[in-house]
Amino acid sequence: MNKSTTLKLPSNTHRDGVVIMFDSLLEGKESLQEMAISQSADMDSAIKRILLDDVFRERVVSSLKLLKPIAVGNARTEGDNAILSDVQTLLADVKEEIRTALPTSLLLKAEETAVLKYIKKCEDFCLKPIHAAAFMLDPKYAGKSHLSGAEINKAYGVVTTVSRHFGLDEGKFLGSLAKYTSKQGLWDGDAIWQSCQHISSATWWKGLCGSEALSPVAFIILQIPPLSAASEENRFLFGNTHTKARNRLTNTRVKKLVDIRANLRLFEPDNDSRLESDSDDEASEFDVQEVDIKGVQGEDKEA
Template sequence: ECRINEVTEALIEIEKVFNKELPLSDLSSSEQDKILEAVQARRKMCLKPIHFSANILDPKLKCKHLSAGEIIQGLQYIHSLARHLSNVDENKVLENLADFRSNSGFWEMQFVQDSAINPNISPITFWKGICTEFPLRFVAEAVLTMPATSAATERSFSSYGNIHTKKRNRLSVKRAGMLTYVNHNLKLFTNDELPRDPTDTSESTVTLGLEEKTMATNQSEPGFSGWYSPRCVDQSSSSEDSELYEEMDAVLYASDELEDEDDVDKDEDID
């Protein structure tokens, strides 16, 4: 699992590998220097104040391998975030931050320090489970729970592009977002996770959203727009799963009905 507080350390490790391996290569010294400059430039491009703040708030790192300038940027980001969070007092956050960095007050206690370096306790668990009474906890949670990469967001944009197409271009922003949400969550249910009837051997492949799923032939039910109903899943699912599928099903069909109404209204306007 990739965490945002580990980004600075990962890039430093990459740079160490290059520094160790390049002298053993057949490259000239000038070529080696160019490669190292490119690695350092990439590190500088990738790292932002939020990465420095995540490093600072990680009780196992606490500014480890950060320059003075990077520490200042990280502290400024923490202060800026505290000012924008409605449920915290920024002055209290600064007090907590000073005590946290200097290991004073609450953070001076031995059990707190032992919890901080425990490899089985993640940074986010440390703040949520040990430091529950301090406003700095909310800032730490906001920073440390952020994704380390934008890949998930880019995948959502890709799904959105497949939903809002040239042929299906009358979707409102709200409706398209709703369909993207349903499509994303349907992909979380794999055939292995869904309970099936062991006596049912009749299967056929149908299209569910934008994926191919293998389901019983007597359970597939296409929606109006070509999206297949969540009720295509095995009917032996638990009652909670069935309710979830019915809710998703209702969202899909409600969206299609609204589209039909829009089409009728537009046709009447044209007439």
């Protein structure tokens, strides 16, 4: 059919493997049907019947309506710009999309009930007081009613605990929090709230609200990634820099090389294969340079 499409199987390491598989199945529908017709003599009758069955494709489409919102949610939380405060609205959006799709799905009533119970179970497992605190401190969501009274109380507990960790004056901190939530003082005006649409929430707190006692707490909380994907990527970068053949690099040099690799990815995200596959010869050359520098400076090597 002159289409550059392939059928894909789900992967054990990819959360959205089933969605990818269903998408590839629907994308290759015409090619599969043509194959079933042209090779009917050699093809298993059961496979042929499935490929030509419109009901089968309807079931795939129906399943995708339930699974796609979850896949989109996963992609959003794994993105480079994902922050902890987005989790609250993200789960609410996923839940609403699935609720909307359930009445038109091919599931039985008992199965629909099981799906809703599972969503509630996932929500209870995922959402913690730190998520409520991040949502409350994110200026993009100021005034939104996603938090219940109990969640707000827990969020207050989180930010108060963090403020004590920083040794902040509790009276000033709580006063700053009260002015922020009621939009008074520095936050009395539309301009400052409109500015949060153009910069990150953490930058908003540090750059525009740095004079407030609440600023350091909000800045720290709003930089927490929602998943472990960020730390896993860091481990991957460090592992490809400090290798068995390159194990004499100091901690400082390793950090500098990782910073360079990470920043080069921002400019050329699709061309970082060269950065991930340094040859042993090049690694040895870097090691020798590092040892020579340390020898001249008279500093100890770090394993």
